[in-house]
Amino acid sequence: MKQTNRLLTLCMGLCLVAACLFSNSAAAAERVTITSSPQTARIYVNGVQMGTGKVEIKISKNTCTTIEVKQEGYIGEIRTYCNKKGMTDPPSTDYIQLQEDESYTSSIESNIANTEVQVNVNTAKTKEEAWKQIMSTVLDKFDVLENSDEKSGYLRTSWVGMNFKANTVRIRLIIKQSSEKPLVYKVKFVSEASGRSSTSYNADEQFRPYNRILKKYDGFLDELVTRLKN
Secondary structure, three states, X not given: OHHHHHHHHHHHHHHHHHHHHHHHHHHHOEEEEEEEEOOOOEEEEOOEEEEEOEEEEEEOOOEEEEEEXXXXXXXXXXXXXXXXXXXXXXXXXXXXXXXXXXXXXXXXXXXXXXXXXXXXXOOOOOHHHHHHHHHHHHHOOOXXXXXXXXXXXXXXXXXXXXXXXXXXXEXXXXXXXXXXXXXXXXXXXXXXXXXXXXXXXXXXXXXXXXXXXXXXXXXXXXXXXHHHHO
């Protein structure tokens, strides 16, 4: 009988310990519900996409979790929540409203960005006439030429662009003659972005190709092609 009582007491003690451990483990984890606007925004948890619009994350004791919210046309946002002693407890809910990316709304996606486009000149035009039309069209949009050589048929503008809250976009135009007879030029819009505000246009290492062109230059190539072909 005494042995049975001892076994019961031991079992009860083990159950109490297990319950206590389970309770502490449950209490150790913090849960945060992330809601984003727009609702189509992608939510990444420690670099892994976990959903769109709304996601619940669990932050284990003595750890930190980083979330990133992204949506094309908006400025992405990163937040970190920590469940550590001496640090602010994470909120149970957090609402993240992304701000519109002005560099996106001020530009258009273009298949001519960073691509050479061949322009055939009307066979009735002389090289001198074609070059004058090229110069006139280019200087309507670009103020400064970095290199211009009529003899070789090469032209390159200086970098121009726009600075935005979370991005810097720069553009330059390169035109080069590829054939004398028939007279053919290749035109290239070099469009690049840094992903940061107030980047110097000369900081080449901070820019990457951008598949969009600022709206103010939309239609330029069509105008040049029309002038050279007519």
